[in-house]
Amino acid sequence: MTTSDSLRVGIVGVGMMGSDHARRVASRISGARLVAVSDPDRPRAEELASGYDGVSVHDDATGLIGSDAVDAVILASPGSAHEEQLLACIEHGKPTLCEKPLTMDGDSSLRVIRAERESGRSLIQVGFMRRFDPEYAELKRLLAAGALGRLLLVHNTHRNKAVPSPEFRSEIIVRDSLVHEVDVARFLFGEEIEEITVLRPAPTSLAHEGVADPQVAIFRMSGGGIVTTEVFVNCQTGYEVRCEAVGERGTVTAGLSQTGLYTTRANLDGDAGWWGGPVAPDFTVRFGRAYDLEVQAWADAARTGTVTGPTAWDGYASTAVCSAGVESLQSGQPVKVTLADREVLS
Ligand SMILES: NC(=O)c1ccc[n+]([C@@H]2O[C@H](COP(=O)([O-])OP(=O)(O)OC[C@H]3O[C@@H](n4cnc5c(N)ncnc54)[C@H](O)[C@@H]3O)[C@@H](O)[C@H]2O)c1
Numbered sequence: 001m002t003t004s005d006s007l008r009v010g011i012v013g014v015g016m017m018g019s020d021h022a023r024r025v026a027s028r029i030s031g032a033r034l035v036a037v038s039d040p041d042r043p044r045a046e047e048l049a050s051g052y053d054g055v056s057v058h059d060d061a062t063g064l065i066g067s068d069a070v071d072a073v074i075l076a077s078p079g080s081a082h083e084e085q086l087l088a089c090i091e092h093g094k095p096t097l098c099e100k101p102l103t104m105d106g107d108s109s110l111r112v113i114r115a116e117r118e119s120g121r122s123l124i125q126v127g128f129m130r131r132f133d134p135e136y137a138e139l140k141r142l143l144a145a146g147a148l149g150r151l152l153l154v155h156n157t158h159r160n161k162a163v164p165s166p167e168f169r170s171e172i173i174v175r176d177s178l179v180h181e182v183d184v185a186r187f188l189f190g191e192e193i194e195e196i197t198v199l200r201p202a203p204t205s206l207a208h209e210g211v212a213d214p215q216v217a218i219f220r221m222s223g224g225g226i227v228t229t230e231v232f233v234n235c236q237t238g239y240e241v242r243c244e245a246v247g248e249r250g251t252v253t254a255g256l257s258q259t260g261l262y263t264t265r266a267n268l269d270g271d272a273g274w275w276g277g278p279v280a281p282d283f284t285v286r287f288g289r290a291y292d293l294e295v296q297a298w299a300d301a302a303r304t305g306t307v308t309g310p311t312a313w314d315g316y317a318s319t320a321v322c323s324a325g326v327e328s329l330q331s332g333q334p335v336k337v338t339l340a341d342r343e344v345l346s
Pocket of ligand 1: 016061076
């Protein structure tokens with residue numbers, strides 16, 4: 001396609017993330033338009049499509065991916081469906097923005113990387129949107145410019161108000177939530193993670209039965225730096241995501257001021273008022289701007305046949321770290337991360 005054509009985007013899976021991306025592509029992304037959706041919950045897909053002009057509904061993901069009317073695909077289906085759908089996208093040569101996780105384990109991620117390499121084209125961007133958040137991007141820029149000196153430590157906080165589904169088990173907290181900080185660590189240090197430990201503090205009484213929440217993860221980077229991360233998915237207050245980088249000559253924190261507003265409020269029940277500001281209710285609010293920038297960058301690159309965001313390798317490496325993290329969660333011990341040799345992968 002030429003750069004003047006608009007990218008015809010199909011979305012697979014239109015739950016929370018897919019419907020958010022649908023609104024984004026339909027209304028805020030330049031050079032792209034929403035043309036198709038697919039979801040096993042067909043009424044959900046039809047309801048979404050009815051809100052826009054010219055959006056077709058496909059019975060299955062493969063039909064959408066193979067359609068001549070679709071130039072590029074956003075995969076927002078559950079991670080367990082990604083491998084098969086990514087392989088179909090590669091087979092049809094469709095640029096793809098795949099929500100994290102790339103796949104559910106290292107072996108399946110490697111199959112995807114190999115298929116992409118064999119196709120001779122870079123097609124896959126993984127949905128690690130923190131890289132596009134203006135504060136995280138500025139933090140990375142400061143580090144790259146040497147403003148803090150050598151990076152020594154990173155401390156992350158990742159909290160959700162609550163997770164209603166009892167199926168969001170301890171391992172899923174590692175694979176679905178911690179995976180973002182795995183990518184942040186690799187992104188900020190520009191290194192791989194060599195070892196991971198995931199600790200289980202005494203759980204909150206508000207977690208589902210048997211779920212280890214909160215968790216504390218420690219990553220050892222290949223250059224010797226350390227990253228600590230608290231993940232707490234039933235923290236009750238809201239969606240709080242922060243990152244503090246500690247360098248030899250200073251520190252920078254992203255995510256402290258999410259609205260920029262400082263508010264005072266009278267307390268009607270007593271004599272003292274309150275000061276502060278709202279906490280974002282969920283990731284669509286906290287990272288709304290980051291998702292817009294992520295999808296815009298993906299669409300711009302897809303129109304020129306390139307990938308400029310996190311690649312399938314980034315997806316594979318983070319999946320491999322999370323698999324080691326699940327092992328550590330079970331044993332309580334540090335677990336080494338073993339990655340395939342990037343150069344000899346074929
Ligand atoms: N980047 C982020 O910040 C972020 C945030 C949330 C979720 N996610 C990721 O987005 C993806 C979707 O998560 P969600 O929160 O929207 O989940 P969700 O449960 O709200 O929606 C998933 C949708 O996929 C559909 N689906 C199920 N099986 C499918 C299949 N085989 N093919 C196509 N569609 C299928 C379901 O019917 C549902 O509509 C997951 O990979 C998740 O990890 C990313």
